[in-house]
Amino acid sequence: MVIEKWLGIDFESSCYKTPQFLSFANDFKKYIKASLKGDVKSIKFNVEHFYIFGFIEKLDGQLVYFNISDVRFFKDAWYNNLLYRSATSTKDYTGGMNHHVELRELKNAIGRKVI
Numbered sequence: 001m002v003i004e005k006w007l008g009i010d011f012e013s014s015c016y017k018t019p020q021f022l023s024f025a026n027d028f029k030k031y032i033k034a035s036l037k038g039d040v041k042s043i044k045f046n047v048e049h050f051y052i053f054g055f056i057e058k059l060d061g062q063l064v065y066f067n068i069s070d071v072r073f074f075k076d077a078w079y080n081n082l083l084y085r086s087a088t089s090t091k092d093y094t095g096g097m098n099h100h101v102e103l104r105e106l107k108n109a110i111g112r113k114v115i
Contacts, residue, residue, distance in 0.1 A: 003031040003103065007079055011050065011072045021050055021071065028052060028068075028078065035107050044090060052078075055090045056110060063087040064110050065095050079103045084110065 006027065012018050017025075025047045033043060036056065045054040053067040065087040068078035082103050086096035101109040 003027055003079070007076055010075070013050075013072045017047070017049065022047070024071065025052055031103070032106070035104075036110075039107060039111070055087060058110060063089065063092070065092065066106070082106060 006024050009020075009024075011024070012020055025045075029045050029047075029052075032045075036043065039059065041057040041059055041061075043054060043056050045052060050070045050072050051068055053065070056064040056066060058064065063086065064084055066082060066084045068082055071078055074081075080102055081100050083098055083100055084106070085098050087093075088095065099109065
């Protein structure tokens with residue numbers, strides 16, 4: 001699966017989630033699951049109004065919160081500037097210190113201790 005096909009795309013804006021965004025969200029989730037397969041216990045996704053966030057539970061039990069910016073206004077930030085940080089639970093939206101990483105480096109980034 002090639003997530004890079006979404007780079008450079010101008011996402012249509014709407015008061016509802018568009019089919020275009022939902023297709024992107026589906027591809028994004030597939031990419032994350034495939035790239036982290038075997039290295040994490042679970043991944044929880046929340047597909048919101050043109051942005052996605054969620055939690056990754058590492059094999060050691062540590063939780064990592066991740067978030068991509070609104071794809072309509074921050075072109076390619078979902079790929080170039082993914083936010084992640086430690087979390088104490090799946091209700092912890094403030095967590096530890098913010099870190100940013102390119103999507104393709106997420107596996108390596110969360111493999112290290114996240115503070």
